[in-house]
Amino acid sequence: MEIKKTATAGTLESSDAYVVAEPFDTLEVDLTSVVYEQFKDEIISQVKAVTDALGVSKAKITINDRGAVDCVIRARVETALKRAGGEM
Amino acid sequence: MSKLISSIKEAVELCGIRDGMTVSFHHHMRNGDKVLNMVMEVIAEKGIKDITVNASSIFDCHEPLIGYMKDGVVTGIECGYMGAKVGRAVSRGMLKNPAVFRTHGGRASDMIKGTSHVDVAFVAAPSADCMGNCTGKYGKSACGSMGYAFADAQTADKVVVITDNLRPYPLSGFSIPEVYVDYVVEVDEIGDPKGIVSGTTQITRDPVGLRIAQYAAEVIEASGLLKDGFSFQTGAGGATLAAAKYVKEKMLAGGIKGSFGMGGITGYMVDMLNEGCFESLIDVQCFDLKAIESINNDPRHMEVSAEQYAGVSGRSAAVDSLDVVLLGATQVDTDFNVNVHTDSNGYIMGGSGGHSDTAAGAKLAIILAPLVRARLPLITDRCHCISTPGSTVDVVVTQRGIAVNTSIEKNRQLEEALKAKGLPVVDIKELKAIGEKITGVPKPIKQGDKVIAKVLYRDGTLLDEIHQVAGE
Structure with missing residues (x-):
């Protein structure tokens, strides 16, 4: 899927994540998280799972995570990417 | 004779404050306090260094302390609670000596036993006369109880009362008597009473919080303690x-006449007094303006010193007569130890206050906390900091289950009673697993080698140490 424009999903509420997806030359993930020390690897691997599944190889994904669990991370990233790709 | 002097500067000079001394403060103005900052500003201006600040609590309004730590004016902090702003600076290793945490009872008792010495105590007094009789019950900056300041006044070498409401001698309804006071200073404003209501004092509407509260009330009912004479x-x-709301409903429905409510007192406890749930309130500090009004007008609402509230130096303390206490936690471990000192990344953002005093004294100490907060499970193998030992904690209530500390013999019967009521009793290790199933298992946070704070138990013994946060 091609990322055509900038789109967002999620909120900055506790236990949620705010995700911005935008066009980019490579695939870059910029993660800020209140549980960075504890769950950084888990969060990154969830993002990879979503980009792989959607076939996204060029995008900048900026995540401001407020302690979202894995399924929320996946849902927010998927929604942001689909909006940015014009599929939603 | 008059003890009235012209300024805080004069007080600092007359008291002979010099390098290396300990000055003390109390926190009844809470996040609206101005006295600590006013005094420390004078001490800094005079070029005095190496001061230890012993304050019953440090709030975010005391942020100027961070600058004084950098400049070497303040090299030690002793307190019962430390808010996140100063706590973060201390956690980064900015304070020269390790901070010393005491419980509210332990702080007073260590002063009275002589194991914690104060050179000069500064008492923020919403009303005072020229000889130093003072009270917090009335005045434009009324804060209600001044419970934590009594031990400071009783034991410090010099005592300075700072007031913004100087009244004719003798002050009616004084709390701290003139016998302890050396000097009185009048200032424009000792604090902002609006700052007293800091933090949460509203009943939650969060369904998770309500579920926890409901379970806690059920636990209290099942314990058999909720009967005439109940104290809370x-x-x-x-x-x-x-939870207090649900307890109140059960008391009113059952016609139960309790004996006393205690603590930091909120308007909600005042309502319970007025609706006949209690005969009296025992108040070491007021949490809101309604409590302040009540302590000034209602003789059943009694001011109490920190020593009488929760200390170990007297023949007894009020916590020894307490039936049930409800307490919070940032972490609980599988041995029921509780952390209220540090956040999930190891930064100081709290302290015991009366947590471990009341847990030790009460017949039933219940911890209320959500099983998961922002992806961090409540329950861990070992708390980052032990604030309250598990041997004094009876029950942990979360929205997903209730764990009973059955290593305490008397709690086995309670566990059976909870099961009989159909409440979701689970082993604490199972509760930990339920939480981690939702969040995943967090990687342990990195700790530095340097000890930046010592946590003393209420008897003055070392309970735990807090290490510098690594990578800062």
């Missing part, structure tokens, strides 16, 4: 206040 302490947190 609860904090100002949203879930504990909601």
